[in-house]
Amino acid sequence: MQLDVTDDASVGAAVSVVGERVGRLDILINNAGIGGRAAAEEVTADDLRRLYETNVFGVVRVTHAFLPLLKAAEAPSVINVSSGMGSFAAMTETEWARFGSVAYCSSKSAVTMVTIQYANGLPGIRFNAVDPGYTATDLNGRTGTQTVQEGTDAVVRLALLGGAAPTGTFTDRNGTVPW
Template sequence: MRSVLVTGCGSGIGLETALAFARRGDRVHACVRDPATAGELLRRADAEQLTLDVPRLDVTDDASVTAAVTAVQDRYGPLDVLVNNAGVDRTGPAETMPPDHARTVFETNFWGPLRVARAVLPGMRARGSGVIVNVSSLAARTFAVPHGGFYAASKAALGALSEALYAEVQPFGIRVVCLEPGSFATAIQRASRAGAADGQPPGSGPYAADHAWLDRFLARVAEGAADSAEAARAVLAAADDPTTPLHTVVGDDARAALEFLDGVSYEQWLPRFLEQARSLAGPRPAGPR
């Protein structure tokens, strides 16, 4: 039985990952930022008669991370597996995205995984083993879409950090894997499209129409998103298989996207992307002249 801590278990990949580890008999610490969001997780665990520990852990809060990890390790010892899954998205233009929105993206998607890794690494080093799985995104490996720069940048930063961490902790018997899923059905997609991301009322601001157009496109893409259980299976495989590459893409769409981009410049890609978006969301609004 391994001791596994998963962040962001209120929905999506985190929820499915926690249940998948529990089905195998692992001791699972399925962390949520707000206990009120754990209803679906607990309902499904109860239906399958699975045992889960559900600590409160906010990856953007140092004290919350320290308290949760300390409580788990004081009771059960050093963790065997950490899955840094918690993440957020906020779409919006580079010029007008409110700084607090952009900081939230980086606090959650970059600093959050680092906070939790720092909390668990001393125990893993002392024991001489452990696995850290950072859930990044295909957005870290492809070109950034309009209004998606902050999310892509945060995930690319997580990928770079994973590379350095991989080399640093390898001598201590600790593995690091950075998973890069394509489009999966998660709450992050709905949250990214909630409200006007440029902080202005709908219908106002220089980018409002373009942002609304992109949101229509993202909503259509999300309709065909794969089941998060597939991504959860990839997390378990990464935790089990020591030959898993540091950068591992997840999903048929992710693999196809990387093949398509091989040797393609941004200038070649952008017109193709805009044409795909037009086919799903209609003509792109014309800017002011």
């Protein structure tokens, strides 16, 4: 099933299919994301708007649309793929700061905060943010140092925990990611 996180009709169609076929959604993984590398002096509001539409508003659009199906599940969980590039600590205290992008980094910080606010506001659903790490994907021209499997370790671990999963966390394959 094709799903465009920037399009309400596409998201609504996906919700309808899942609702008709299963009637509930146990785990929602929000993994859509796009990158942007405009230098700080060149970034515009339109650059941010473009990334936020997918990276942030897409998470909210899809989560909101699937809430009724999540609430119908016994132990629902939402996993939002964020990034260590959205960590304030990483962007101020590590060598990763030099790779920063105003649009991308701020969008991933927003994803993590949205995750925490959902966790606080919807205690019947577990919400967690995950940093896949520098994984070789199309987003970075396959230059990442991790395999896709390594990049998905934290997502899969959380998904398999079921009702025992925590809520309101930001983790990667090695544990807690500093905020």
